[in-house]
Amino acid sequence: MATAGKVIKCKAAVAWEPDKPLVIEEIEVEPPLENEVRIKVVATSLCQSDLYFLFKDINKDIFPIVLGHEAAGIVESVGKGVTEFQPGDKVIPLFLPQCRECRLCKHPKTNLCEKKTPGQSGNLKDSKFTCKGQKLHQFMGTSTFSEYTVMNQNSVAKIDPAAPLDKVCLIGCGISTGFGAAINAAKVEPGSTCAVFGLGAIGLAAVMGCKAAGAKRIIAVDVNPDKFEKAKIFGATDFVNPKDHSKPISQVLMEMTSGGVDFALECVGNVEVMLSALEACAPGWGVSVIVGYTNLHDISIRPLKLLTGRTWKGTLFGGFKSKDGVSEMVKSYLDKKVKLDEFITHNMPLDQINDAIELLRNGKCIRTVLNVSPQ
Ligand SMILES: NC(=O)c1ccc[n+]([C@@H]2O[C@H](COP(=O)([O-])OP(=O)(O)OC[C@H]3O[C@@H](n4cnc5c(N)ncnc54)[C@H](O)[C@@H]3O)[C@@H](O)[C@H]2O)c1
Ligand SMILES: [Zn+2]
Ligand SMILES: [Zn+2]
Numbered sequence: 001m002a003t004a005g006k007v008i009k010c011k012a013a014v015a016w017e018p019d020k021p022l023v024i025e026e027i028e029v030e031p032p033l034e035n036e037v038r039i040k041v042v043a044t045s046l047c048q049s050d051l052y053f054l055f056k057d058i059n060k061d062i063f064p065i066v067l068g069h070e071a072a073g074i075v076e077s078v079g080k081g082v083t084e085f086q087p088g089d090k091v092i093p094l095f096l097p098q099c100r101e102c103r104l105c106k107h108p109k110t111n112l113c114e115k116k117t118p119g120q121s122g123n124l125k126d127s128k129f130t131c132k133g134q135k136l137h138q139f140m141g142t143s144t145f146s147e148y149t150v151m152n153q154n155s156v157a158k159i160d161p162a163a164p165l166d167k168v169c170l171i172g173c174g175i176s177t178g179f180g181a182a183i184n185a186a187k188v189e190p191g192s193t194c195a196v197f198g199l200g201a202i203g204l205a206a207v208m209g210c211k212a213a214g215a216k217r218i219i220a221v222d223v224n225p226d227k228f229e230k231a232k233i234f235g236a237t238d239f240v241n242p243k244d245h246s247k248p249i250s251q252v253l254m255e256m257t258s259g260g261v262d263f264a265l266e267c268v269g270n271v272e273v274m275l276s277a278l279e280a281c282a283p284g285w286g287v288s289v290i291v292g293y294t295n296l297h298d299i300s301i302r303p304l305k306l307l308t309g310r311t312w313k314g315t316l317f318g319g320f321k322s323k324d325g326v327s328e329m330v331k332s333y334l335d336k337k338v339k340l341d342e343f344i345t346h347n348m349p350l351d352q353i354n355d356a357i358e359l360l361r362n363g364k365c366i367r368t369v370l371n372v373s374p375q
Helices: 048-056 165-172 174-186 201-212 225-234 249-256 271-279 322-334 350-361
Strands: 008-014 023-029 036-045 070-078 090-093 129-131 134-138 148-152 156-158 193-197 217-221 238-240 263-266 287-290 311-314 344-349 367-371
Touching: 008 129, 008 350, 023 148, 023 350, 036 090, 036 165, 048 350, 070 165, 090 165, 156 322, 165 174, 165 322, 165 344, 165 367, 174 201, 174 263, 174 287, 174 322, 193 201, 193 271, 201 217, 201 225, 201 263, 217 225, 217 249, 225 238, 238 249, 249 271, 263 271, 271 287, 344 350, 350 367
Parallel strands: 193 217, 193 263, 217 238, 263 287, 287 311, 344 367
Antiparallel strands: 008 023, 023 129, 036 070, 036 148, 036 367, 070 090, 090 156, 129 134
């Protein structure tokens, strides 16, 4: 590649300040150092977690920043010591690394990894991005709202060359997260009754996971009834809008199921809903999984809710060891075992990213895929 070893000037959507529209800017992206890979981002989608850091958990220290973590692209060049990747490989950037060597990677019970990609250090000095002479933070190490990004090879998954990048980008976060939450974290069982709270891409992927695991009844819960039609496509059997009931939603579900659901997945990011999901579980064996992200509030709970045998857990990236899980999910899509196209409601160029943000913020889309660079 003619660009190998050189700084690349390219387009990126920069968040200069919290709670403000992103600005399309020309940025400079450094070449990859040892064990690093520079990726041409072909397609990226937006996830609610991008908006959380832009609008909700406002920490001025992370700005200016290039957001984005659900993407797919092509390796442009590699640094010294990289043997797993070559220019031209199709890849998915990973916000959760998998180095395969650390204590956590070797532990079968977790998908966490002790390593970080340079942009995850929080130290601006490690960032590969500069704009108008100023260093930019890299969000979750990935920063996919840019035509190019640089990551450690531990944080990149090689995928099947047949994979359409404008579809499989969704595997970089939302679909793996929701599907894995049902399969790996909840460990949904055949014949069971499940409830999924929140029917964005994460919740719909959780519905798809419950169905794949053989759940008999899947109750889809959302305060936006526009989401129910999609939930049906992914396998939901019952639809509940908490706003239609005067009783607490956990009680509504308890009554609908004569004693509580076997598995409940919270895919909203709201501590009250997390509590409702736990309370909707059957005493004795019900399992509730927190998938939605928030770090703003504590939850308080009566110990009896757990003493009576419910299990409460949480999961990042659906419990998948990231490199392995992403490659597997891409294969499953190509083998038509998981759906992706049905999650995509909008396609736009990167330049229209602020429109895409408003769609997600207002619950008007499931996923918008932004075309970042031509393949
Ligand atoms: N754990 C992880 O690794 C991980 C990964 C990705 C995303 N997330 C988190 O998952 C959550 C969902 O992400 P998304 O992109 O699907 O978001 P989204 O905004 O598209 O979907 C959220 C859905 O929840 C619904 N909702 C809001 N309040 C509700 C309530 N009180 N009861 C029921 N439903 C309600 C909304 O109407 C919407 O349909 C976010 O919190 C996101 O940050 C977590
Ligand atoms: Zn995400
Ligand atoms: Zn590791």
